[in-house]
Amino acid sequence: MSLVRHQNGWAIMASFTAALGLAIMPLPDWAEPARPEWVTMVLIYWCMALPDRIGVGIGWFMGLLLDVAKGALLGQHALALTLVAILTIHLHQRLRFYPVWQQSLMVLVLIALTQLVVVWIKGVIGQPPGSWTYWLPSLTSPLLWPWVFLILRDLRRHFQVT
């Protein structure tokens, strides 16, 4: 694998930047708790498609950026995204062969896991979210996963990101 030259990394960076932008984009009040976890989904895709390139380090760094962008405790998303990257890389061969709807189910599990980690951390520092709507992203993200998957796959194929 190491003999293959990596190329077109800017496409990966662009997709992460877009995801971060979507993560802080203003939404109407009713839709705000249901905002999908864009950054997590993009990370899951790249970890699945290019596990030798995108991994734990990038996941951790994106988590840190997300922490700062969201004004959260430094490290809480970093920890959650690190775990997602580890699990996705562990499962990437299986995930690749799943049909899209089955991948969506896995995305549900992974995102619920990140939210569980974040809710634990918030509980420990004494700021529990205190409303069931906190869990909505776990449901909205898998619903949008097919589109995220298709867009990123086309992006990867079109620009031949390796």
Place this chain on the structure above:
Amino acid sequence: MVLVSVLLMTVDHRQQHLETIRAGISVALYPLQYLVNLPMAVGNWASESLATRTRLLEENGLLRRRQLEMELRLQKFAALEAENSRLRAMLQSSRKVAERVLVTELLAIDLDPFKRQVLLNKGTVDGVFEGHPLLDAQGVMGQVIHVSPLTSTAMLLTDPSHAIPVQVNRNGLRAIALGTGEADRLEIPHVPNNADITVGDLLVTSGLGQRFPAGYPVARIADVQKDPTQPYSQVIATPTAELERVREVLLVWPAQAQEAAAP
């Protein structure tokens, strides 16, 4: 990585050492935030520059009338201020009224939906500091908690981890107003059942926390429930500031030596 994350969280939660890292990363994020805010800014600009002439004239007239009203009130206020400082000088307790003010704008960026925080477009370059009091035209909004060179994050009064020392304007009764996480609700804990506090009372900052300047309106009492079986009554207040609506807010530099020793 997991260990590093846990370490980071602990240090960030307990100490202040990581503010520089946070500030550095948020400078790197500024272009993105600027980009996300852009559609909103363009929308505002467009609605301002495409407004019809009649609407502008109407608004102009309204503002003129309000200006006149305010000036009238100010005339009285100037006299009162002079009298107040004279009286205070007699009592040998100085209390400065003048404070420096900076107008700043909220960026249209969504932060954590379960905290009440906003992003401002001014940072250390403009002299913003941590703990900087934030006000709007109607009252206190909150305080700055993170600063970076170009932006800063402020915590609103209603954030569940915010507390502000207040006093009842009518009789000087001191209390603390806690945020609840709901948009229009503050809790005033530890008010004894026999305390003189009623619905409609205005709460102003008491200046006791050394953070907020004294005498700015904070909230109005919305509900008082006195239960004889409980030691304290349940008091709910509504913030006077338009926390979820305004775009332009004020940062206030508290005057030095706010409350010198009173006799």
